[in-house]
Amino acid sequence: MSGHFDVSAVVSTYNRSDVLTAALESLLRQDSSRICYEVIVVDNNSSDSTREAVENYIANGQKNLRYIFESKQGSSYARNAGIAAARADIIAFADDDVRVAPNWIATIKRVFDQHPRVDCIGGKVLPLWRLNTPKWLTHEHWMPLALQNYGNQPLSINQTDRLCLVSANLAVRRSAFKEAGVFAPDLQRVKDGIGSMEDAELLERFWQTGRECLYVPDLIVETDVTAERLTKAYHRRWHRGHGYFYAIKRADEIDDSPHRLFDVPAHLYKQAAVDAASWLLFSLGNGSRAFAFETRLQFFYGFLHKRRKDYLATRYEGFFREIVSFARSIAFPRRSDTQLETGVVDPSASHPGKG
16 A cells, blocks of 8 residues: 555644645655655545645645545544555654644654654654743643643653653554554544543553554654633633543543542542642742642543533432442442552643644
8 A cells, every 4th residue: 555655644624724834835845855755634624725725736736745525523533534545654643733844754754764663653843932921831831732842862652651642743654553543533622622632542552552652852843822822711621621531531540449429530529629729829929830720620620520411311310329329438448449549640741632
């Protein structure tokens, strides 16, 4: 299938023709004279001029550019359509609002050639600050901006050393998809939704099948940080969405607990109480730290909202009975329950997601 092409670059897009052209310019002007690559734009049911923008490039001689329409709404459906259409054994992903470095394709090809045991690589997603940033927006709040920078040294990433690599700057061998599967629609971003976890969940499946990943610091893309993403309202919404998707994902590090109220592990209620107290304390003098704790509460709200909604629809037997059952499990734990109880965790710290 790969015969002619060394790399297939997939860009999924939805109603963003105004920024897509800059992404395409960077992808089509690569310093890669000895590398055969294609660029696949997957239009995820856009209603703007996306198709016309791509077809204009093709009409003007960009023979390595292809347009695909995917009517199923969602980032996973779009990326999976790109995977199915790709003709290379290395499939790279870039978002429609990034500009890849001139050596992006060449770096991907070189790293995979040098590391035959590595199946997935990712790199830096750096901000182009067009506006003044608010004081509270420290590096601690980069996750909702879909930015990524783990430093200037390569890092091995696997089941033991876990880091997320966002799909705004990602490349994967086709063989990894064949064994571990493609992006999960249950955790995808749909239209303008945010906080999704399809990137992190995909990596976990790679690790579970023994796949090795690598963070490559000189694999670089840049993105504009829009005015909307510099607002606290956006960050609150992102963390609520992230909690919602974590509730769907049922991650072991959160759900391995015998004590639950409305299907929410007891340690998350404890964590929320600590976060609320810390939020109030730091509100007196440290706005950035206060907002960090507030976003953790937003995560908890999104998690609780999803879990409680599903629980009430399927297993609810009455509020009083639920409270009594929860209190009884806390007051009279079984030995096996005590051994299973996990400590308080920060679920939003280890899995940055695009969106």
